[in-house]
Amino acid sequence: MKIKTPTSQTIYNTDFVQWIKVTVKELRSQNYTAVDWENLIREPTLKCIAVQSST
Template identity: 60%
Template sequence: METIISSGKTDSQTLYETDYLEWIETIVEKLRSENYAHVDWENLIEEIEDMGRSERRSLESNLIVVLLHLLKWQYQPESRSGSWESSIIEHRRRIKKALKESPSLKPYLERILAECYGEAVKQAKAETRLPLEIFPIQCLYELEDVVDDEFLPE
């Protein structure tokens, strides 16, 4: 049975703050043994919510990188490099893996395309030193092209 610490927190809550991995192992053991009364539900729910946010942030970050390199590829053809193409391939792979593992992320990806494009344009301007006006305001690329391994803009 869990003891209560003077602060009013249970051992499990304190463990969450001091040793995250051990807290996870403890929670998993309690769930496996169906000891639901002693599960740190508040922190467990928060962690599950954070996992969803983390997946979306990762998807957004990978999308921005692909868009950035597609823009650089299109607007600085004289500077095209294997590292740009490699980055496009790698971040496309990450996007596709996330969508394969969580197909429910696809509508989110569609919703954030325009916003991520805007972020990619800002970064492309900074990295290429090209004027902002060079880059179209609206995203040039269809989502299908963004994740298509064969697509590179000309």
């Protein structure tokens, strides 16, 4: 039985700190196909919305 390795996207939903570590590692090693681009792009957008709504 093959054990399924969690993807960066599933890590994002379960362990945010681990997701950051994995994302930084993949970016540093220039392994761009393994980067969770959807959440990487979405994250600053969510922070900007939160800051704007609190002011």
